[in-house]
Amino acid sequence: MERKKLVSLRGCLTALPMVLMLPAFAGTAQSATVDFFGINGLPGVDGSPGTAGGAGQSGGASAGPNADASNSATAYGGTGGAGGSGQNPGDNAGAGGQGGDVTASATTANPAGDGEAYASSTGGNGGYGGYPGTGGTGGNGGNGGSATSNSSVTSGGYSNAVSRATGGTGGWAYGAGAQGGMGGAVDANATSTSTGGGYAYATAFAQGGRGGGGYYGANGGDGASAALTD
Secondary structure (H helix, E strand, O other): OOOOOOOOOOOOOOOOOOOOOOOOOOEEEOOOEEEEEOOOOOOOOOEOOOOOOOOOOOEEEEEOOOOOOEEEEEEEOOOOOOOOOEOOOOOOOOOOOOOOOEEEEEEEEEOOOOEEEEEEEEOOOOOOOOOOOOOOOOOOOOOOOOEEEEEEEEEOOOEEEEEEEEOOOOOOEEOOOOEOOOOOOEEEEEEEEEOOOOOEEEEEEEEOOOOOOEEOOOEOOOOOOEEEEO
């Protein structure tokens, strides 16, 4: 079975936070593979007080249905920008930016043979809160982005649908009065049907985002719950 494959623009990923060097791509394509990498939010400016970081880009990827027997969609939300720090005693710091929310959807309809669909989404991480000046209030960490994955297969033979969703991690916070960001919520759904009596598998994985840590007197953020259907 021949598989056609088209890979969209991919950014240059380093250790977190992600760094994206190319424009993000999103949309529905008549191809086997569609990827989306959200652009990171801009950092806040240090000052009196520090300013908030920008939000990471939200978006998504959608593949199929089409003539291919296998479709795959992957989406990553942009990381929120770090908050600006206070420069002088008593200066408050800026909050970290929100991580990008993302959705990945893959659908395969192949009545003449086998079919597969794979959807994976990872919410963007929240930006770090800025450092306060002496006696100031620290910036809150940004909330992690949400992640939603949907996969669906209808085929005449073997049928396999897999969805993975991972929420973004909340940003760290520093200093008294600050709060770490909340983890991103997740939702994973997978459905699989074989009209010809073949094996049909549906698997869904969901992991809620971790709350951001709190340091030097800041409180940690809450983790997120997860929902899945298969």
